[in-house]
Amino acid sequence: MTVQESRLNVQRLQEQDRNYVWHPLTQHQAFQQGASPLIITGGEGAVVRDIEGNEFLDAAAGLWCVNVGYGRQELVDAATRQMSQLAYYPLTQSHPMAIQLSAKLASYLPHVPHFYYSNSGSEANELAFKAIRQYWKQNGKPSKVKIISRHRGYHGTTLGALAATGQPGRKRDYEPMAPGFIQVSAPYCYRCPFHLTYPDCALQCAADFERRIQIEDPDTVAAIIVEPVIAGGGVIVPPENYLRAVAEIASKYNVKLIVDEVVTGFGRTGEMFAHIGYGVKPDVVTMAKGLASGYMPIGATAFSHEMFEAFIGPVDSGKHLRHVNTYSGHPVATAVAFANIQLIENEQLVSRSQRMGALFLGKVKEALKDVRWAGDVRGKGLLVGVELIQDSSNAAPVADSFMRSVAKYLVNRGIIAGKATDVEANHNNILMFAPPLVITESQISQLVNAVTDAIIDVGMGGV
Ligand SMILES: Cc1ncc(COP(=O)(O)O)c(C=O)c1O
Incomplete structure (x- = not known):
């Protein structure tokens, strides 16, 4: 396929998605105005690839389910x-x-x-x-x-x-x-x-x-x-x-x-x-x-x-x-x-989850300890949540728009994370991570760095 053919293929799929697919938990207005969801075509381990060849660390394991990772x-x-x-x-x-x-x-x-x-x-x-x-x-x-x-x-x-x-x-x-x-x-x-x-x-x-x-x-x-x-x-x-x-x-x-x-x-x-x-x-x-x-x-x-x-x-x-x-x-x-x-x-993935989860939780706690928009950081195994708050002196939850900006920033950095959605009015302020249990140490570092930058940049009004 030539570059132009593959570009046309992407555009056709995006248009058909816009016309025919109704997505869960999603407001479609942005799609009608030209945005598109990620169209994922493959993956290995904790990484997925979209139709344009971009790679993402899937720190949500799809909907928290791809425990053994992609491509098995x-x-x-x-x-x-x-x-x-x-x-x-x-x-x-x-x-x-x-x-x-x-x-x-x-x-x-x-x-x-x-x-x-x-x-x-x-x-x-x-x-x-x-x-x-x-x-x-x-x-x-x-x-x-x-x-x-x-x-x-x-x-x-x-x-x-x-x-x-x-x-x-x-x-x-x-x-x-x-x-x-x-x-x-x-x-x-x-x-x-x-x-x-x-x-x-x-x-x-x-x-x-x-x-x-x-x-x-x-x-x-x-x-x-x-x-x-x-x-x-x-x-x-x-x-x-x-x-x-x-x-x-x-x-x-x-x-x-x-x-x-x-x-x-x-x-x-x-x-x-x-x-x-x-x-x-x-x-x-x-x-x-x-x-x-x-x-x-x-x-x-x-x-x-x-x-x-x-x-x-x-x-x-x-x-x-x-x-x-x-x-x-x-x-x-x-x-x-x-x-x-x-x-x-x-592959002893249960004990791996315990070990990598402790590593991830420790690193993310350390990285966020002085970040004023980071509240409680908690988890068990490879299930980790970070509460985002308006200020460290005030644990009031950040707005849903703050959460959307963090998630968008992360996607731009090649990371897919979960966030509380439609849980409770004005209280959907938890970023959530449930990566495949095969996630590596270097992927955990990549994740922690990106999450820290995302919270600081969005908090400073940069996004
Ligand atoms: C704890 C819990 N129970 C039940 C369900 C429902 O599962 P399903 O989406 O497969 O119907 C979910 C889905 O996220 C869940 O998180």
Whole structure:
């Protein structure tokens, strides 16, 4: 292709994008005025390449999912093999890859060894809610229907998962929400909703679940759902003993505990699953994203044996799970997920995430310690958040326009980062990083330098 032909090809794709593609979380006006999104055509490791050949360090791993990095031939081979052998069959019967993947996942999650597959994190959470409501009905507690989650937590985009989401910005204009979903406070130490300091606070954020369960009446509460670390809501890392305290409250009031590992699973926080590091055994665990590192769409809902057993009965008892997805346990998706977990194991990416995450957090904290627009810097493994504030004497969040300028500056420096978007009015001030777990030390230095420059330049009004 000549230079001119390739220029025309780029222009044609940009025009077709403008005309035909509706992008998530995006205002299209700038596109109509001639701007274009990045059109990404390839990638290796933590780097992606656009249609014009520009390279970007993808510090967001797509949407926080490409854990093993881009360009992994092992996953291509697994998909190709499976597609030529058996491209599709539903899990109303069975097939070898769904069985092998389930046995592999059960080796990490012996407390929740029964897996129902879906295509996304939202669907994984929808099923958790449905199955738990059915469980309580089958156990003589039909009024246990309410699901309690947290402010700033994110559980998905479908109407049930959105109702469980504690982000008013995501719900706006889509009301009314599904009834029966309630939010309590987040374990947000930097902006403690109780104006207290850990550990003197005695974990009032966890106690908020107990207060709410008592107010509602435990007989009406079905489940609590939490992310081990609130991810898209601003990388909110709880105190070490918070999740255990929540699990104890759930158990005390006979409420099921769902842990949403959609972001935190598969090494992201330096553990294969974050809840295991926090020492809790939930009744249900949901996962997606890193399950196949984004190479195929797949989610899963993992249930305890006690929950699974409650669905066993005579064939006409009506006790079976009446929930089906056409693509649940898709052979190609399960084959890729299995190969993906093997890669994570063979390359010890979980411990790498812990090591590189500590390196990244240490470097970014050091680089930003005297930058007046940098507030709290926090993280766990390769999941890191930086709060941008108006001034160090005043932790007021910067405006959304400041965040957009930082993100744009970073793209111009060849870095793709995440930022809180449509979480809460005037409080979307967190820059977020979840790079592929294969990110290198020199890429971390590149990232820290660019982020520091971006914040200072935008703060000084330079962009
Ligand atoms: C914690 C959490 N749960 C659930 C979801 C929903 O997953 P999906 O976008 O695959 O539906 C997300 C997506 O970002 C998430 O971050």
